[in-house]
Amino acid sequence: MKKPKVRNGKILFSEYTLGEGVRKALTLSREDILFEIKDSKLKGRGGAGFPVSTKWMLGAAAIAERKYIICNADEGEPGTFKDRVLLVEYPELVFEGMVIAGYAIGAKFGILYLRGEYEYIRKSLQDFLELMRKENLLGKNILGKEGFDFDIKIHLGSSAYVCGEETALIESLEGHRGEARNRPPYPVNTGFRGMPTSVNNVETLSCVPHIILNGGNWFKNFGTEKSTGTKLFSISGDCEKPDVYEWEWGITIAEMLEKVGAKNTKAVQIGGASGICIPKSQFNRKIAYEDIPTGGSIIIFDKNRDMLKILKNFMEFFVEESCGQCTPCRIGNTKLLEGVKMIENEKYTFAYLDKLKDLGKTMQIASKCGLGQSSPNSFISILENFKDEIFYHENGDANGK
Amino acid sequence: MLVFEKTSLAKEIEQLIEKYGNSRSSLLSILQEIQANHRYISDYAQQEIARHLCIQPVEVYSVISFYAFLNSEPKGRNIVRICKTISCDMKNKMSIVKAVERELGIKIGETTSDNKFTIEYTNCLGLCDEGPAMAINERVFTRLTPQTAVENLHKVVG
């Protein structure tokens, strides 16, 4: 399954030799690594954008008999597949990132939680781990560093979108339903098996070896003030070249559309089903924490697409994928989907749709985890940004009415 | 379930317990193997697993019911999952669904009478750049046309 490296990028898709990152890291002290990461201002790439150094420093400071590094490879967000590319084509970055994290935090155990849909990648990953063990990049006294032991095992998921939420992922690892935990305590304090656990995204960990090699200040040169480095974008939908691209943070939507050969674009969904839908009038906006933050899912819709149908697809997704434990998410998503169907069947009132938008806001603040907190985003943004099309049929009767 | 089937299943589970250990965190790995070998996890298997892990059968059932790739009810020997999420949907996944349904003579959610195939929808397979996509068991197939989709069915069965 391993493909030849044909990709080009400034950081992740640049040249890299197996072992470089770990070798360099082991010449540094744990503190040096933490400060290097701090200097880089690296933020979590899964979507939430939590500063990696803060998480790691808490992990390093925690006193416990065991600590865990978990790589979250449960990318389930519709329109996201960048982690697949990293796992297939750049596994050394992912795994070395975990080793370095283990070294910095003081953990000996790494787990890669691989989504069930990616089972076909498992074998090649396991082979790669075996190779790393042979090279002494894993195992006991790594690269001769006395007392530094670290190994990684792969845990396969069984298809549940919500397991991408870190506490749900840990519940799943422990053999439970993937239901998000109450926080606090955060995993970095009480995580897998009650031990301090750092859960990081595949892409986040993949940045680490490059930061260690070239320094946090080098990394910071890319991107913007608050969004340093580059970002992988999973591009799909109506364009000529759907693929994974590495671009610097701060790129505008228009620039992206240009690069991937998108024509007659009406709307861009940023951040997958849980993200927001941007209309043409806002294509000059930037992808960055300063403007539109994202985990990198970009779905392009051209002028022939029916926005209501798209919204329905999203809401059906959430109704199924909600873990079902908390009220706002479980029932709220059902109500939003009902609302979409009402519009479809022209059985709505604007007063009721306003109630649903208001409900969406409640879901955003009162749901137990990120799933329910973000699932109303599309509903709110599509109904707001495309109301002319949806309610006045301006766009050539796109809804078939 | 016949007695000898039960005995062999019990033995299989015992071996899995040996392989993964009898702590609760082994549950999913054990279930995945049973699922892969039998395409479903029977009530007997669930109770055996529960007994070994010192948990209640309903806890096993609850976990199985949570994950889309685990089943408590018998399925076909090959499970075909067609991605229905937005990018594949936009790449005309309906034509794939119709072709597969036509070819096998069943609807989504059903199993062929010879028990060879079950077809299902699945949420995002992470192959949005290569849609429409489907998975047969753990293998994935991309850039499908109605014709290639059907050919793949036959390829898998050999």
Add this chain to the structure above:
Amino acid sequence: MENKGNGRAPVSQKPHKIELPLHPEYIGGSVKVQINEKEIIVPLGTTILEACKKNNIHIPTLCHHDDLCIAGVCRVCVVEIENMRTLQASCAFPITAPIKIKTATPMVRKARKNIIDLLISEHYGECYSCFRNNNCELQSLAKEYGVDHYNFGHVQKPRFKIDNSSYSVVRDMDKCILCKRCVRTCIDLQEVGVLEAIGRGDSTHIGTFFDKQLSDVICINCGQCINRCPTGALRANDPRDEIWRAIDDPKKHVVIQTAPSPRAAIGEEFGLEAGHSMTGELNTALRRIGFDKVFDTNFTADLTIMEEGTELILRLYNALVKSENLNKIPQFTSCSPGWVKYLEHFYPQYIDNLSSAKSPQQMFGTLIKTFYAQEENINPADIVTIAVMPCSAKKFECNRPEMVDSGFKDVDFGLTTRELAQMIKETGIFLPELPKSGFDEPFGEASGAGLIFGATGGVMEAALRTVVELVTGKKVENLFENANITPVRGFEGIRYVELPIEEVGDVPEMYKKYFSNWNWLKGATLKVAVAHGTANAKKVMENIKAGGIFSECHFIEFMGCPGGCIGGGGQPIPTNAEIRAKRAEAIYKEEEGLPIRKSHENPHIAYIYENFLTDGPCGHKSHELLHTKYIKRGEYIA
């Protein structure tokens, strides 16, 4: 090994580590927080909900229950914390920093209202046709938040079939709001594990193994889930209609027995605070309803003590002197049907340890249709016996096929405290205002020993009072002030007591056919234990299995429900530790005023052994009528 024993609940629902106080705001183990502009100091790790409760700030809750671990799923208790983007569930948020909390901002109120509206939109049925009308937490919340119409529509058709397969618990999942209290009760509080969340997303529901009906899975019928359900999703299998029919049938002689725990709790159903015993008022009410005779279950509790105590002495004699049936020690009590079924399922290899003596309820049923029918010259076929119990498992017990030793179904119906209160209300009676009256002959008033059966440790105390006096020939008052054997009392989950037998007395007449002196017990130490709630029972059983301290015990009292019968699954809702303690207090208080407080001193007991069970305790006749057998049920679900 991880996750064994009490490891069912996810980590988030267990007590967690609190970070060391490093911040200057921390004072020792406390932290100063601001709630609604008011500064208060709370111990580190206090949840926001607890902090608010202590300061009389009301926060609505649904999934929270004092007896259970935290869930944080209903989201009704959300509050605003300064500098946090989202609202936080106050029940699940431990205070570890000097945060600023606001409990009733417009955002909070709006969110709660929306959440309540959502729950109601999926809550099938109408309040007036629900048995929890006026005692429903969802209904109260709807009122509190001024819900006056269905904001998000209302489900028109039922999604589920009502499961009334069980003699004890009826499940109506269309009224379920998925608070998971029943799940946490069953799996974590009781460690039985019948119920779990099944499915996900919009198909999530509470169900059993393969969504089988309750009678087909390993339910012990304790009904603790009913007591903790906030709505009408769970209730007991209600026999009121059939009982009314019997009362209204002039040919039927309808006899009712009342257990002590319902008497100590039924006042709550009439708005009284917990802790009022209403024995006398209840007798009057029952006669006014139309029951022909009103008997005191305590009478057969006394009889149980005689039978079970004698059985214990005989088991000890066989084991210590004859070295026979060593495996039948320790003897386990058998009056809690929830516990009995628990043992039959989970520890079937120990059923020989269960006392073969029937529970007081079942002994009474048999006696009514034999002894009483004979004395009063009534055809037992015309007698209908009803037992008022704090218990849902008693409904199952009276339907056990072997419980027909009188030649008829020994007890026709088990009636819970809640259902009896309903019958009283239907008659138009306000219980607290009734005059008191006594019990009917020929059973009359019973001893206090029977009365304290209601609280955990009560059976043990009653048995010890009798056994100690029979063996030592001395008054138990010499050992324990006022005959209150306090070491076995209380709410500690498991209690262990040693009682040295320093001297022995003369063998009473009724035991002379078995042995001539007590010398074999002289110098021995009687070791007894008490456990309540099946989670504690499990701990004791595992200890016995491993050959631990409890395997050395001689006698162990097990109660299926936390707190014993006063906390039974048929008792008024709500329940919590404080309410259970008050009910127990009421029982002990009532008991202390009684003239007779030991089973063997009850003259009616003496009468029955002289005139009916003439071959004495554990004799042939009592074995035939008052003892039973158990079934090795095992854990397999077919």
